Amino acid sequence: MAAIIRRSANFSLKYSNYVRHRVVSSRSMASKVPVGFIGLGNMGNPMAKNLIKHGYPIVVADIFPESCKEVQDLGAQIMDSSADVAERVDRVITMLPSTPNVIEAYTGPNGILKKVKKGSLLIDSSTIDPLVSKEIAKEAEKTGALFMDAPVSGGVGAARAGNLTFMVGGLEGEFNAAKELLSCMGTNVVYCGEVGTGQAAKICNNMLLAISMIGTAETMNLGIRLGLDPKLLAKILNMSSGRCWSSDTYNPVPGVMDGVPSANDYQGGFTTTLMAKDLGLAQNTATNTKTPALLGTLSHQIYRMMCARGYAQKDFSAVFQFLREEENI
Amino acid sequence: MAAIIRRSANFSLKYSNYVRHRVVSSRSMASKVPVGFIGLGNMGNPMAKNLIKHGYPIVVADIFPESCKEVQDLGAQIMDSSADVAERVDRVITMLPSTPNVIEAYTGPNGILKKVKKGSLLIDSSTIDPLVSKEIAKEAEKTGALFMDAPVSGGVGAARAGNLTFMVGGLEGEFNAAKELLSCMGTNVVYCGEVGTGQAAKICNNMLLAISMIGTAETMNLGIRLGLDPKLLAKILNMSSGRCWSSDTYNPVPGVMDGVPSANDYQGGFTTTLMAKDLGLAQNTATNTKTPALLGTLSHQIYRMMCARGYAQKDFSAVFQFLREEENI
Amino acid sequence: MAAIIRRSANFSLKYSNYVRHRVVSSRSMASKVPVGFIGLGNMGNPMAKNLIKHGYPIVVADIFPESCKEVQDLGAQIMDSSADVAERVDRVITMLPSTPNVIEAYTGPNGILKKVKKGSLLIDSSTIDPLVSKEIAKEAEKTGALFMDAPVSGGVGAARAGNLTFMVGGLEGEFNAAKELLSCMGTNVVYCGEVGTGQAAKICNNMLLAISMIGTAETMNLGIRLGLDPKLLAKILNMSSGRCWSSDTYNPVPGVMDGVPSANDYQGGFTTTLMAKDLGLAQNTATNTKTPALLGTLSHQIYRMMCARGYAQKDFSAVFQFLREEENI
Amino acid sequence: MAAIIRRSANFSLKYSNYVRHRVVSSRSMASKVPVGFIGLGNMGNPMAKNLIKHGYPIVVADIFPESCKEVQDLGAQIMDSSADVAERVDRVITMLPSTPNVIEAYTGPNGILKKVKKGSLLIDSSTIDPLVSKEIAKEAEKTGALFMDAPVSGGVGAARAGNLTFMVGGLEGEFNAAKELLSCMGTNVVYCGEVGTGQAAKICNNMLLAISMIGTAETMNLGIRLGLDPKLLAKILNMSSGRCWSSDTYNPVPGVMDGVPSANDYQGGFTTTLMAKDLGLAQNTATNTKTPALLGTLSHQIYRMMCARGYAQKDFSAVFQFLREEENI
Structure with missing residues (x-):
């Protein structure tokens, strides 16, 4: 019990750091702040393009670099690894095929959490085991970053048309920050509860x-x-x-x-x-x-x-x- | 093949008899012609009452005669057997709990087919095996009567409110005749196809x-x-x-x-x-x-x-x- | 209750007739009494041959008369219908593909029960619905014949080798009479209980x-x-x-x-x-x-x-x- | 491919270290060498006792220390943690309720692999996901120890009577070493193949x-x-x-x-x-x-x-x- 209380206290501390960071970083610039996007597959590609359409500069990575060409032509900056993306932005979206890819992209040797900035917002739109989402959220918390799960419904067509539905799990106070980005890619962005409930x-x-x-x-x-x-x-x-x-x-x-x-x-x-x-x-x-x-x-x-x-x-x-x-x- | 053709020919013959009979019987009277109703259980009782409300005199039977008391008070005539009901009317509705009851009510020793009048319209609203509906339809045809299956959806509440849905299988040309009665008890009366398709x-x-x-x-x-x-x-x-x-x-x-x-x-x-x-x-x-x-x-x-x-x-x-x-x- | 007792009494009566008949017919002859066999398909053919091998003259029928040729060459007498077989013997075995065939062979217009002799023993080795076996047994009883169900396990190979297993349902007192015949075709003949339990x-x-x-x-x-x-x-x-x-x-x-x-x-x-x-x-x-x-x-x-x-x-x-x-x- | 070959080479190297260690350690003593046993629950307790009966000194640990009392009275040495057990012996058997317990006992902060000696033989008799067995085997290999999975069939009664069946997965060359111990607790010890196949x-x-x-x-x-x-x-x-x-x-x-x-x-x-x-x-x-x-x-x-x-x-x-x-x- 004591441990849980202590941990909550820690979290509040981290969280206020986090809030301060984000407020600073997003309010102090006139144009839109770059967003990271990892996973440029059938779904990720059109999603990333919709972010660009809405004026977000994007920084991307994919284990198959050739997947990045289309968005590169639209101005995206290509990095070698997930870690390198995380180093350059304070909001990252991931869209990967399955649980092991997500684990690798976050906690692998070149993963996001290796170089993530304090106060970053990490949104995973892959469909994976909610227990894994929870685990990654804990690891992210240790680095001072905030993780949310936001899997989609609607397929490639909806990704292109920008009318996906996002089911979002994570800290309620940060839902609006996530929604700002996700609304560029979908018409329904539904808050579901704590981390993992989007997947659920x-x-x-x-x-x-x-x-x-x-x-x-x-x-x-x-x-x-x-x-x-x-x-x-x-x-x-x-x-x-x-x-x-x-x-x-x-x-x-x-x-x-x-x-x-x-x-x-x-x-x-x-x-x-x-x-x-x-x-x-x-x-x-x-x-x-x-x-x-x-x-x-x-x-x-x-x-x-x-x-x-x-x-x-x-x-x-x-x-x-x-x-x-x-x-x- | 020849047998099938022959049988169709027979049926046309019977069918024209049937049509003539019905035309005569329903047009020659000023007030509404009585309708038979067999099976006054939880569903049958409110259904029969709705027929009475719409002005149909009814003639009823149930293996538990006490089930008939409510409709008797509303003017229904009570018979000892299904056969006796069939003898007195040219349209009979049955609403029974399960397949064996329906078989008994139609083909049993005191069943409808024992005394049914040529040209009668027999409508079964029970939910039973569609193969049995088809068999009964064949037996009815031999007596010159026409059988349709018309099971309902909606429970006791819908039966009381008169807004059941009827799914009707049988000769398309007679669907309107069935609908006239069924509309007193339900708001949707859907024609589904040949005999048995209502059950299906x-x-x-x-x-x-x-x-x-x-x-x-x-x-x-x-x-x-x-x-x-x-x-x-x-x-x-x-x-x-x-x-x-x-x-x-x-x-x-x-x-x-x-x-x-x-x-x-x-x-x-x-x-x-x-x-x-x-x-x-x-x-x-x-x-x-x-x-x-x-x-x-x-x-x-x-x-x-x-x-x-x-x-x-x-x-x-x-x-x-x-x-x-x-x-x- | 009274009805059940009365029926048992009737049955005892019939049963003693039945026993007297059988005793007379089987003891009064030196050589083996002919046996009827209906259904000479993949299973029935080798089963019938095993009866012949054990010295039983057989009288057969099949809706495909050409199926009877092999046993005809071995001396079997071929009849036009199941009824005709039943008329000539006092023990009949049926081996048919499915429930409707069995119903037809027993209760159809040319079926066994049309001409069966009082006291006959009727054994059905088909695999069918046990409820149907019970129904046929009742119908057989009305004619003074006794029906048993005796489905087999073991396929065509076991039928040829004569080592089928028979699971027998019917009157226990008549089990030995059935076993005498079935043992010619199988090595295990198991008594299971009343009619229908063989199928069960x-x-x-x-x-x-x-x-x-x-x-x-x-x-x-x-x-x-x-x-x-x-x-x-x-x-x-x-x-x-x-x-x-x-x-x-x-x-x-x-x-x-x-x-x-x-x-x-x-x-x-x-x-x-x-x-x-x-x-x-x-x-x-x-x-x-x-x-x-x-x-x-x-x-x-x-x-x-x-x-x-x-x-x-x-x-x-x-x-x-x-x-x-x-x-x- | 190259990676796999390299890894095999490494393994051979480690494996020969491992063999030398074990030969030295088991042949150089007159009396039996102590064996570690972790998990003294309903199954583990009688299994450990059977080891004692066969003359093996045992060193034990359980997260519920009171579970160790019975074997303590029989001379077992009790340690605070799995790591401490591993430090004192070169053969360890684990018998735990489920996958997370096994992961903790091997790879946790006080787990076996923290202090395991080079050349140790680690046998897990818990029933867990075979993928986890494979993962632990890899981790063990890195420390120079050898891991085998050896789940049992037969319940508490068989554990007491010493007639369990063990299904063993792991390096075939070490099967006999495992069998030596497992035979004290079971009558059938079956080699199934590489690590994880025992669980499979x-x-x-x-x-x-x-x-x-x-x-x-x-x-x-x-x-x-x-x-x-x-x-x-x-x-x-x-x-x-x-x-x-x-x-x-x-x-x-x-x-x-x-x-x-x-x-x-x-x-x-x-x-x-x-x-x-x-x-x-x-x-x-x-x-x-x-x-x-x-x-x-x-x-x-x-x-x-x-x-x-x-x-x-x-x-x-x-x-x-x-x-x-x-x-x-």
């Missing part, structure tokens, strides 16, 4: 999404076999208690809706392999918290099987196709 | 409902354990792709919404035992049509377990409670 | 078999991915509490054992489609008796999916292959 | 055990509801392809076997909470290796639910009871 919200949403998508696919398939017209069935579900986003906005059955992956041979959208990854996180957090999640874990297994059977790069709504009888056997 | 639509909706309800319960539980406020989590899901009727209209977590069973210790609503029954039908139809339904069958098993563990009479959203850790162990 | 035992065994086979496949696959040699893993499981028939006698991993389908590209053995059929029966009986069976129903769904994805005619141990990552994607 | 074998066995136990419980329950006598059903399964350890050695149905937990209200044996823990490990390793494990993960969820519903301290065969209908509702 993301994981929860995607678990329920997977469950209702598979449920919709099973249900539509069953209804069709029982003689129902798929468009009519979708209409009935959507005016009844079976209604869900997967049935009314992203229906997995070809021919029911236009402009969704099922209308385009399950190209585009959110890939099965990414859904399997997020469900792996959901399963890990459920295991760690000893939370029963029967449909959630079975959904994970189904997407895992689909990855093994050739669906990895198709949109996750292709589960409808996976459950259908093959024609040429 | 009902079963499909409830399977998807069960899946998304359990999914919502698992997800909310996981989120709470990960430190999210349940109201906030519901809000996030409802603006994202995890949104479903169970999350935005009937949330299973106490304290998230008012006026739903979770706000009232899971009293009222749609009982777990009824959901288990409907999922049993879904499972049977999936087995019969060799349709894979992984989440659907697992959902059935979960509701089956809940029935065995004391939740039979609670609302089906109590699955949230079932998945939570018990407190006093 | 068969269905239970196959449900547990499916569960442990899939479990073995998942486990071996996981172990291999974790760096274990499959032969060594099998050895460890088989000396530990994970041991089961699927791990020690019929291992699904190619290279672990010789002489099993996994050593021969999953050819031969017990097909996935037959396993899916038996699991459908298990699922129906579980639903009808409101018994939770989580792994049982999920196993059914897995075999259902395999059928839809090209595994229908492979041995059911091919689930190992189904769960492995595809190579050429 | 343990986890695989327990996953298959859980699946077949739940499968047996579901099957026995279904059979009983279908009218089969449980003893007879067990007998039939055990002579058929449904046979497994859970059906023939540890049957979960009260009255079928003597001397098993189901005969004693599910007291004793292997608790549900421990099974849930091992299944959590199985689930994590399956997720990490992207291996589909549908029944394995569902089994995990079922044991997770049982823990939440009052079964945590009952034997894991109580899943039979969990699936049965409650009587007093």
